[in-house]
Amino acid sequence: MKNYLLAVTIILTVVACAKPPSKIPPVAISSSEYAGQNCKSLTASYTSVSKKLEEAEKKQRGKVAGDAIVVFLVLIPPSTMAGDHEADVGRYKGEKIAIERAMEKKGCK
Numbered sequence: 001m002k003n004y005l006l007a008v009t010i011i012l013t014v015v016a017c018a019k020p021p022s023k024i025p026p027v028a029i030s031s032s033e034y035a036g037q038n039c040k041s042l043t044a045s046y047t048s049v050s051k052k053l054e055e056a057e058k059k060q061r062g063k064v065a066g067d068a069i070v071v072f073l074v075l076i077p078p079s080t081m082a083g084d085h086e087a088d089v090g091r092y093k094g095e096k097i098a099i100e101r102a103m104e105k106k107g108c109k
Contacts, residue, residue: 020064021057024086026093031101039108046099053092060085 034042063085103109 019060019086021060021089024060024089024093026097027090029091029094029098031098031105034099034102035105037102039103039106042099042103042106042108046096046103049092049095049099053089053096056085056088056092060089 034045037045
């Protein structure tokens, strides 16, 4: 019984930990949201979203590292209580892809 409880605790703890940015899928965003922009505007949007994605990924990596340390010490990942930046990473990844598609349609680069 003791081993079973320990195994369940470990599994739940690992599942509840923050995901690394590389494992977070992009949110589906239509490129039609950017269809009205010209190449210069799309490039500016792309740069802005890239910076936001980089910042969100950095924050998410911090959550992953924090979870790993705290879980090692007390078996409770803090991201389960304080949240993480997974939604932001997914949204910015999706926006970046949508902007790239809009840029391709307009022949930008």
